[in-house]
Amino acid sequence: MIYKNHEGYQDPTSGQAMKGAHWEELQQLREKEHGLKRGQKIAIIETCKEEHKPAKKVKRIYTVIELYKHCVLLKDEKGFRMAPSYIQLQSLMRGGD
Known part of the structure; x- marks a missing residue:
């Protein structure tokens, strides 16, 4: 899925940053869950x-x-x-x- 900015244009840099932040949040949740x-x-x-x-x-x-x-x-x-x-x-x- 390609991320688009508020004007509707493709913005891969922001998309990658948001994906990386989401992955980091998942890692932290799993660390807490499994010790x-x-x-x-x-x-x-x-x-x-x-x-x-x-x-x-x-x-x-x-x-x-x-x-x-x-x-x-x-x-x-x-x-x-x-x-x-x-x-x-x-x-x-x-x-x-």
């Missing part, structure tokens, strides 16, 4: 299985990048990204699969 903040470090316990070895649990640190309607975008120190749902994230933080 997470962008930039926050989260420890997730994952199960690592290797061939001919017993499974072991490994603690990895992820950073919250963005909060979406149904999931949260996380990134680790190596650049790997994952987007679990909020329910899956709570389970991963407790150590479940």
Whole structure:
């Protein structure tokens, strides 16, 4: 959708600014709703299985990048990204699969 100014002309600069402000408001609402903040470090316990070895649990640190309607975008120190749902994230933080 293209934003138009009060005279009816296309105004993409104002449209982008309003879209960015709306996105920021949504992020702040989701931060309050889910108790997470962008930039926050989260420890997730994952199960690592290797061939001919017993499974072991490994603690990895992820950073919250963005909060979406149904999931949260996380990134680790190596650049790997994952987007679990909020329910899956709570389970991963407790150590479940």
